[in-house]
Structure formats: structure tokens, C-alpha cells
Amino acid sequence: MSTLFSIRTLFILIIIAVIAVIAFFILPVSVPIIIALITALFLEPLVRLLQARAKLKRNLSVFIVFLLFLTSIGIIGYFLTTKVITEGINLVENAPSYINEVNRVWRDFQSDMNNASEDLPPEFVTEISLQVDKFLYDLRIYLTDLFNIQNVKNIFTNIPNYLVSFLVYLIALFLFLIDMPRLKAGLYSHLKEETAAKVKFMSSRLSYVIFGFFKAQFLVSVIIFFTSLIGLLFIAPEVALLMSFIIWLIDFIPIIGSIVILGPWAIFHFITGDIGLGTQLSILAIVLLVIRRTVEPKVMGSHIGLSPLATLIAMYLGLKLLGILGFIVGPLLLIAFNSAREAGIIKMNFKI
Template sequence: MDHLGVKRVLRGLGVLLASAGVLLALYVLLPLLYPLLLAWLLAYVMHPLVVILRGFRLPAWLAVLLSLLFYLGGTALVLTALITRLVKELIVLLQTFDLHTDQWRELLLSWSRNASIQNIINQINQFYHDNPDYHATIDSNISRTTQSVGHAVTQVVTGFFNFILNLISALPSMGTVLIVVVLAAFFLSTGWERHNARLSGLLPAPLLKSVAGVWTDLRRASFGYLRAQLILIFITAVLVISGLLLLGVKSAFAIGLMVGFVDLLPYLGVGIVMLPWALYSYMTGDLALGVGLSVLYAVILITRQVLEPKVLASSIGLDPLAMLIGMFAGLQLFGMLGLILGPVLLVVLAAFRRAGVFRALHGYIVSGRLR
């Protein structure tokens, strides 16, 4: 390899090491600095309202304080209203489940008294009688299976309660983080131009231009991605609520919201709620509800599969095929979380490409000059 090729290889290795160092620094520092990042995002979102209020000749601290009260108070008000409505409908839903308990017990008893089931039980008993040697083996296998199922159920229940306990125990620290975020956002907003100018002064002009381009692209894509997910959740929730109202189902609002958010889960999605519900309706003889839920599930599934790549692509500015490939690759690499990480990483890479970062790095590796 000639001297020029060696230099290019060394510069390429330097770029890789620098990239690894940046990723390692982010991994180490992000748990320590995320409250400041959240505060900066909050200040960034509030800044347009602060500018409008400053136009009425209000002091900076008062404009920022009113903006904080507007955003935090409005968010708390909306969440309180939604949670209150959701809790009310969940209570009605739980009462409905209690009313169906006797019906489920009778269904199980009638199913066990069925002639076919009784015939199977008699055949099993006859098999035990004719083959006494298999009795202990089958009983031990059944016992082990029962223990495994019981252990799995216990783990699920224990994990759920541990999650609740951890959430409750984390409330004080969450409150502390919230206070830090609000105070930091207040101070950042009161000196927004000064802080941004100081931060910009730390970066060289070429790098500052690239960072500004990447940030502009990421900001547009991030808000587009959130908007796309909210649109998909809204469409699913509206379809479910409308369908359940047409079917005369109570607590349609709570069920629709729940199914809308559950639809974010890959593979499972609305099927984790709709399919067991439709199956139960068929088993209880409510064929109209079973057919209606089946049709509603098919409509939601087709709508989601058709709209998701298009909505994501139009909101983020990427080709639908690229978004589909990104989602599939993320799913294969990171599991269920990859359906979110895949498009996000694709958006970040596209932002770097549009800002000319890859072109600049390629030029540095080839010529040794960073343009």
C-alpha cells in the first residue's frame, strides 16, 4: 500500500475511533445530563410563546413564568381530564366483568358437562386403567406442567406488582427531576439568546453549520415522527370507538383508547384485545358481537398496515419503502423496541446525510481536509 493509502486508512480509523468516543461519551453522560436536555427541550418549546408575551413589554422572568404555567398547567389539565374519564369507564368495565363472572362459570361448567368432553375424560380414565405403568409418568408430567404454568403466572403477577412498587418508590426522585427540569428551563428561557450564543461560540464555524443543519432536519423529523404516531393512534382509537358504539358496547371510549395505545405493540397490536374478545363472544353465543368484532379487527388491521408506512414517510420525509425496511431491520436487530428505534436511526442517518456530514467525513478521509 502506498503512502497516500496508509494516510487514508489512518484517517478512516481516526474517524471510527472519534465516532466510538462520541457514542461512549453519550452513553456515560446521558444519565447525568438528561434533566438538562429535557429542560432545554421545554425551553425550546416555550420560546415562541415567550417571544409573544415579551411583545407586550412583559419582563423576561414574568413571560417565562406565564409560559411555564400555560404549558405545565395545560398538560396537567388535559391529563387529569383524560385519566378521570378513563378511570370512570374502567370502573364501569370492571363492574361489567363482575357481572359476567357467573356467566363464565356456568359456561365452563356446561363445557365440562359436554358429551364430547365427558367421552374424552372416560377414554383417559380407561387408558389409565388399562395402562397403570403410564399413570405415574403422566401425573408427573402434568404436575411439572402445572408448576411451570403456576410459576410463569406468579412471575407475571410479581413483576406487575414490583413495577407498581418501583414506580411508587421512584415518585420522590421523579419529583426531584421535575423540579430540576422546571427550574433549569426557567433559567434557560430567561437567557435564551445569551445561552445559545455562548454554546455556539464553543464550536468552530464549519462544525456549527453542520450541527445547525442536522438539528433543523432532526427537529422536523422528530416532530413529524411523533405526529405520525399520534395520527395512527388517533385513527385506531376512532375506528375502535366508532365500531364499538355501533355494536352497542359499553365503555367504548376507555376500550378505544386502550386499543389505540396497544396498537403500537408489534405483532400483537389490536389482536391482543380484539381476538380473545371475539372468541369469547362466539363461545357465549353472541354471534352478532363476535362477527362485528372480527370485522372491526380486520378493518383496523388493514387500515394500519396500509397507512403506517405512508403516514410515517410523509411526516418524516422518507420513502415509504425505506421506512418499511428500517422498521423490519429494527425489529430483527432490537426486537419489539426496534420498530421504534429502526425509523429513529434511519431519520438520524438521513439528517446527517442531508447536512453533508458523511460527505465531509469522506472528503477528510480522502484529502485530509474537512470542508
């Protein structure tokens, strides 16, 4: 008999709901292990490829892939760290000149305001001055709180925790790579032959689609990176590479994205009187925002097998329900549901 949800499907949905509730409480403290598992799933094809092509044992293949992964992280981390430190030192050295420039512009602005307000009502001029002073005071308090010694102290205090989490991540990644076949065999041993076949189909389909999902994210991020790099090479070539990388990272934040970097940067140049540079940065910010909001759903849809509309809806609902994490979790849940439906685990054959 065709029904909307069979008893078996309802049982599976209940199990998924229970797992989701448990995961809600476990996920925050299991991030390094979860990331290690995801990384292991991505590196698993490389391990199998090395086994097949070089005729190596799995343990040796895992060791080589893991070593290459560590080397890549080390090289990227070294160059990024040295570049950030160099640019940070330059920023600190030039900070007094930036402050003096802002003070000069503010004095000129006050002088122009006094000259232009001679024919204006005194109450209006007073209110404008009060609002500007209040804004500058709030900005100073915010910057003071942001860069106070306590925040810097907290960052350095948490460095051991970050190192421990990173060490746990690396160990878990290596162990996941070693035990991946055993973990899969243990999972399938608890399933019936028919169910195991469906789960294998679903996992292979899910792996393919998830790989396509992150591949799509990477392709979009590459477009964002090179667009920002080309733009900044004309606008601010001395910091083009560093700022392009920072924009590339920040742009993963939904809705906000590169505006967080380019917005304040443009406002600073508007305040200091460099209207041309501020306008160029504003245009670049708009271009990057348009690229992400238009290209992303299409690229994601083509690589994960979802229509641009379904991808956009999944991203939006995930963002509203789960925050920034939901921007990625939303499409992944939709992918998992479609994969389970294609595998026959979830059946929805009904007509109204």
C-alpha cells in the same frame, strides 16, 4: 482526492460511536432528563412565537408556555384517571358475573363434549380433556401471578419513584426552556465558523424532520383512535371511549399493537358463546392492524422526507436490533445520518 471515508469523517464516526456506547449505559437512568430535553425542543417554537407576537421577555414566555403545558397535563390526567377508576370499579363489581358466565359455558362445553364423544376413542377424549384442563390451570396460574398482592404492592411501592421522576422531568423541562439559547450558544462556541454553520443547518433540518416524525406518529395514532372509537361505538358503546384510548396507547407497541387488547377481548366472548361480538372485535383488530402497517410507512415517509421503503427498513432494523425502542430510534438515526450528509458533515461522494 475522493475517498469513501476521509480522516475527518472517520474521526466523527468514532466520536459518534463513543457517544453511543456511553449513551447505552447512561440512557436507562436518564430517561426523565432526556424526555424533558425532547419536550423542551418541541415547546421552544411556542416560546419564540410568544416572544415575537406578544413582545414578552423569554423568562415570562417560558413561564406561560410551561404553565399551559402543566395545565394540559393536569386536565388530561384528571379525566383519564377518573374514567379509568370508574371503569375499573365497574369491572371489579361485574367480575363475579363474568366468572359465573365462564363457568356456565365451561359446564355446557363439557356436557356437549361428553355427548359428542360417545363414538370417539376413549384415549382421544381423555387427551382432549387433559389438554383443556392444563390450559385452564396455566391460565389461572398466570392470572393469579399477574394480579397477586405482591404485584399490586410493588406498583404502590414504586409510586414515590414515579413521582420523583416526574418532578425531575418538570424541573428539567423548565430549566431547559430557560437555558435553551445559552445551551445552543455554548455548543456553537466550541465549533469553527464553518462547522458551526453546518451544525446549525443539520440541527434545523433535524428539528424539522423530527417534528415531522412525531407529527406523523400523531396523525397515525389519531386515525387509529377514531377508527377504534367508531367501531366500538357500534360494538360496545358503554366502554368505547375508555377502550379506544387504551388501544390508542397500546397500538404504539410494534408488531403487537391493538391485538393485545382486542385479541383477549374477542376470545373471551367466543368462549362465553357470544360469537357475534367476538367476530366484530376480531374484525376491528384486523382493520386496525392493516391501517397501521399500511398507512404508517407512507405517512412517515411524507412527513420526514424518507421513502416508504427506507422508513419501513429503518423501523424493522431498529425493532430487531434495539427492541421496541428501536421502532422509533431506527428512523431517527436514519434522519440524523441524512441531515449530517446534507449539511456536509459526512461526505460519501464515491463511485465504483
